[in-house]
Amino acid sequence: MVKENNTLFVIFGGSGDLAHRKLYPALFQLYLKGSLNEHFAVIGTARRPWSHEFFRAGVLENLSDGTVEQRETFVEHFYYQSHDVKDSAHYVALKRLIDELDAKYQINGNRLFYMAMAPALFGTIADHLRSERLLSTGGYNRLIIEKPFGHDYESALALNNAIVGTFDQDQVFRIDHYLGKEMVQNIPFIRFANPFLDAVWNRDYIDNIQITLAESLGVEERGGYYETAGALRDMVQNHIMQIIAMLAFPRPTKYADQEINQAKSQVFASLPVYTPAEVATKFVRGQYGQDIAGKQVAYRDEDKIEPTSTVETFVAGEVDLNLPQWQGVPFYVRTGKRLPTKKTRIDVVFKADTSQLFAAQQPVNPVLTIQVEPESGIELTLNGKEIGTSSLIEPHQSQYLLNADQQKQVPDAYERLLLEAVLGKQGNFAQWEGMAGSWHFVDAIRSAWAQEPTVDFPNYQSGTMGPKAADELLTKTGRHWIYQG
Ligand SMILES: NC(=O)c1ccc[n+]([C@@H]2O[C@H](COP(=O)([O-])OP(=O)(O)OC[C@H]3O[C@@H](n4cnc5c(N)ncnc54)[C@H](OP(=O)(O)O)[C@@H]3O)[C@@H](O)[C@H]2O)c1
Structure with a gap:
């Protein structure tokens, strides 16, 4: 009842x-x-x-x-x-x-x-x-x-101060609708309710984590707002940072709102503030041009957009958390408009076996994929033996995706978050400390980009997975994006 x-x-x-x-x-x-x-x-x-x-x-x-x-x-x-x-x-x-x-x-x-x-x-x-x-x-x-909760740290702080004169922090519920998505809320359960996964959820076993928030649409009728925002502010500062916190927070002592938020605040506090030189090697920005058939207009030709706009519609980058558990594990993030399909997914890339046990062939990295949308579920790609008498290695994939009936039972993010606010549950709302940390992170990138205003935009075709430089971010370290679009 x-x-x-x-x-x-x-x-x-x-x-x-x-x-x-x-x-x-x-x-x-x-x-x-x-x-x-x-x-x-x-x-x-x-x-x-x-x-x-x-x-x-x-x-x-x-x-x-x-x-x-x-x-x-x-x-x-x-x-x-x-x-x-x-x-x-x-x-x-x-x-x-x-x-x-x-x-x-x-x-x-x-x-x-x-x-x-x-x-x-x-x-x-x-x-x-x-x-x-x-x-x-x-x-x-x-x-x-x-959202938008400010456009930089200073304005977010001013907004926060304007509110906390009337409401205490525990009375303020900052909606980030990604925190209301079924598979985002599922992350701590997948991590902590499976001891074998919890045991390897660290730098010893994870090589890198990839987060992709791809949108197939362009800026549509939001041009006026988007010109003041760009992908970094619109998607990275909030949604992607909240997802990183869900993936990286240390095991809480109790699965309760306060403990979860305390654990997440450790992640936000560990976000780096990159120097311009680090931004240049770790972050890539892009802006969409026409598609190959010339049917879709370039960002600069959209309604309410400056013809020489340098606003980014695509960002890819590497987030290095300053936490012992995650030292040396890059969190690669990527978001953009006019990519081939709408898709939110997380790929947790485990380390490959380097023992030379299978000398003839090197096993590849096992991957745990969390499909957030449009499908919801998890996929596990492991190394196994090719069927038959061969002793070659091949990937074995198992998949758990919600079926249509299960999808129907999934509440919309707003339904879920409104109920949680009514119940006074703060665990799936953005907290001020986290917001402050992620603004400092994003502001450093913005300020580095502001020092280099000349960009070769548009630098990716509509319908592709962004500029080549986004792939090179990974290939230069011998890695690649698991999700290829
Ligand atoms: N739409 C979305 O899906 C979405 C998603 C995420 C975040 N947001 C954010 O949510 C906020 C609202 O977005 P929206 O799309 O709903 O905008 P909207 O359709 O333009 O609605 C703005 C509302 O504010 C009212 N308003 C404006 N000035 C007012 C004033 N001085 N006094 C009283 N009411 C006033 C408007 O009604 P009157 O003109 O009748 O006063 C209208 O009801 C924005 O900050 C937006 O960025 C929206």
Whole structure:
């Protein structure tokens, strides 16, 4: 029996894309599964002057699953408050609605504020929530915020300071939706629930780890934002760093939020701050040009993009953690737009046997692959004997992929993370210390690149796995990318 949670959600940016496409459908799944039932309400706020009915109709349009009756009963819990977050007077009306709904649905003061809007407004909202006394004194007050969390360490710190005047760190839930993905959450289970793997999960047995977050789409309609971000900020600082932490954190004393976050913070604290010379040898940037058929436009010809833009749509690099367990083990990372297919996967490349026992033939590196998306599962590639009378070595591969029925049971990342925030579970949210460490890492790369503004962009064709230099990062050490696209 799923336990119902009493929560009042206040969604700032309630008329926006994120709210409609991700948050309301995710809340509906929680409702269908019983995590939300009678004692909840959702207030959407934004400037446009919508009525409750108009708002509900828009929410309804984005719901699938369930019966008509379930969908209609669910949206009856939705209310709209027209509100400019910069106008103090508007918070009075919002407070009145919050108090009214808290009483109506017997929520007992549990409040979850979601900032689904531009980060520049987070500080204003947080200040007003405190000064206009919208925080509950009875139940909990929690804040969920979205990326981008700053564009460098300084701006992230300013954003953090703007929030922590109102909310304690343990009340702030920083969404990184990669931490809500089934196979990313599975990483610690694969590592620690298999003692034989746990025993070899270190520099003695692992040669390198490869993380690929490939997107097949280009910049689409996000050109304006992307010109201020680039792949390093958009994908590496957050998602890739969080995945590295999941792969590298030392065994916690207990599988509980605080212990997990403490263990992860050791990884973030061990991130290097590369010198420009190190950046030049360890990181590669790229920008997509047309595809071979000339059908897809180059990044520089996309809408809202400067024709001479030096913004990178591709990054590959080597992250060396300064932790004894990982000394000498490069974490190779790679992300880009307009790559051949959308794919997130992790390849843990184990050391090859160098004993010369099989003198005639050198065994290759065994690999554990974690498929994150679109498939979810694990693959293990081991060395074995060729079938028959030969004593030659060949790769044996075993695969566990979720089937279509299992995939259907996998909750969407937002559904999972919203529930964890409602339950007050911090283990799958980005913490400030981690964010600070990964910004320092990324800032050093940005600053090295800024000193060399002339780049030979575009330097990879749409539909390929990025510039040649990304392959050379590995081949120069005798390695190669396991995933070839
Ligand atoms: N969309 C996604 O899939 C996604 C994914 C990850 C992160 N994010 C991040 O989430 C945030 C929201 O993204 P989005 O795509 O939903 O943007 P959006 O569609 O432009 O929504 C922005 C919302 O903010 C409201 N707003 C703007 N200024 C306001 C003000 N002064 N007072 C009150 N409301 C105001 C807008 O409504 P009014 O114009 O009616 O005021 C609208 O509801 C952004 O920071 C984005 O980077 C989005």
